[in-house]
Amino acid sequence: MRAVLCKAYGPPESLVVEDIASLEPGPGQVVVKVVAAGVNFPDTLIIQNKYQFKPPLPFSPGGEAAGTVLRVGAGVTGFAPGQKVIAFTGHGSFAEEVLADASRLLPIPSGMSFEIAASFVMTYGTSYHALKDRATLKAGETLLVLGAAGGVGLAAVEIGKALGAKVIAAASSPEKLAVCTEHGADAVINYASEDLRERLKALTEGRGVDVIYDPVGGGYSEPALRSMAWRGRFLVVGFANGQIPSIPLNLTLLKGCSIVGVFWGDFVRREPKASARDLEELMELLHQGRLKPLVSASYRFDEIAQALNAVLERKVTGKIVVTP
Numbered sequence: 001m002r003a004v005l006c007k008a009y010g011p012p013e014s015l016v017v018e019d020i021a022s023l024e025p026g027p028g029q030v031v032v033k034v035v036a037a038g039v040n041f042p043d044t045l046i047i048q049n050k051y052q053f054k055p056p057l058p059f060s061p062g063g064e065a066a067g068t069v070l071r072v073g074a075g076v077t078g079f080a081p082g083q084k085v086i087a088f089t090g091h092g093s094f095a096e097e098v099l100a101d102a103s104r105l106l107p108i109p110s111g112m113s114f115e116i117a118a119s120f121v122m123t124y125g126t127s128y129h130a131l132k133d134r135a136t137l138k139a140g141e142t143l144l145v146l147g148a149a150g151g152v153g154l155a156a157v158e159i160g161k162a163l164g165a166k167v168i169a170a171a172s173s174p175e176k177l178a179v180c181t182e183h184g185a186d187a188v189i190n191y192a193s194e195d196l197r198e199r200l201k202a203l204t205e206g207r208g209v210d211v212i213y214d215p216v217g218g219g220y221s222e223p224a225l226r227s228m229a230w231r232g233r234f235l236v237v238g239f240a241n242g243q244i245p246s247i248p249l250n251l252t253l254l255k256g257c258s259i260v261g262v263f264w265g266d267f268v269r270r271e272p273k274a275s276a277r278d279l280e281e282l283m284e285l286l287h288q289g290r291l292k293p294l295v296s297a298s299y300r301f302d303e304i305a306q307a308l309n310a311v312l313e314r315k316v317t318g319k320i321v322v323t324p
């Protein structure tokens with residue numbers, strides 16, 4: 001089978017596509033024939049040895065995929081060859097076959113395309129865990145989403161609306177902000193050309209925002225936190241900008257607010273029942289038409305460098321996928 005391989009850590013150009021042996025499932029495992037794999041920012045980090053999870057070399061990157069069950073290992077119940085499934089694997093999905101523990105599989109709901117199925121779980125799972133479990137976002141509260149047209153950002157915009165919040169989306173271009181509006185944002189801020197604090201002050205009539213969702217980091221985090229309302233919650237989701245900001249802790253005292261970490265991968269591992277419940281609730285929201293995942297482009301395996309560079313160069317809206 002063909003697989004994208006990371007044989008030595010480096011930029012996207014250092015990845016190769018090679019023929020390797022087919023995969024055999026161990027006990028409790030399933031081999032899935034990949035139809036589409038979702039691309040996420042962590043895929044750009046894992047190949048550079050900059051991610052929390054460090055699979056031994058060589059490995060295939062790719063945190064999630066959708067396809068059909070090919071082979072089932074001993075003791076697996078509930079999945080059979082030919083069944084359409086989502087696999088959230090952490091790595092290994094940029095390949096014609098991916099190995100997953102059965103606990104990391106979900107049946108694809110009827111009517112959902114392989115492309116959407118391949119790009120739903122990680123971003124929506126992260127944003128739902130962040131907003132519902134970590135921030136306890138309530139109807140009527142104001143939510144600010146930074147990097148709002150990206151993968152986790154756009155999911156946060158839609159989930160924020162589904163939970164009844166007023167959503168302010170911040171991103172770096174008019175085109176990206178138009179996508180945020182199409183996906184439900186009530187107000188938008190171009191943080192590349194406008195003053196974030198001034199705009200937030202005007203949009204909230206000086207009150208500030210209740211919840212901040214930050215997957216970007218760098219220079220936006222502190223001005224956002226300075227725009228927090230009393231008892232607000234600041235969600236630390238990621239550092240796509242590349243810089244981990246240092247925050248003056250007195251700001252939390254002055255605003256009676258919390259800074260809350262979000263680590264979806266470990267949430268799934270440590271709290272499997274809660275994570276499974278979240279995914280069921282998300283599938284229900286999707287079924288009701290309240291979530292509209294956006295897949296904006298599709299690349300082949302031999303275009304993997306272009307796909308990952310599009311992420312690194314801030315060119316992606318919503319999600320992109322790669323297909324064998």
Ligand SMILES: NC(=O)c1ccc[n+]([C@@H]2O[C@H](COP(=O)([O-])OP(=O)(O)OC[C@H]3O[C@@H](n4cnc5c(N)ncnc54)[C@H](OP(=O)(O)O)[C@@H]3O)[C@@H](O)[C@H]2O)c1
Binds near residue numbers: 042123152171176
């Ligand atoms: N905590 C968790 O459990 C968890 C789970 C999944 C992902 N994450 C993290 O969340 C972050 C976003 O992931 P994603 O998959 O949503 O990525 P994405 O689709 O690429 O979105 C990231 C957004 O960040 C903004 N950005 C600002 N500076 C950037 C830069 N130098 N390079 C790239 N993007 C930049 C871009 O928006 P503008 O151009 O509008 O600024 C972009 O849309 C990553 O740091 C990722 O590791 C965390």
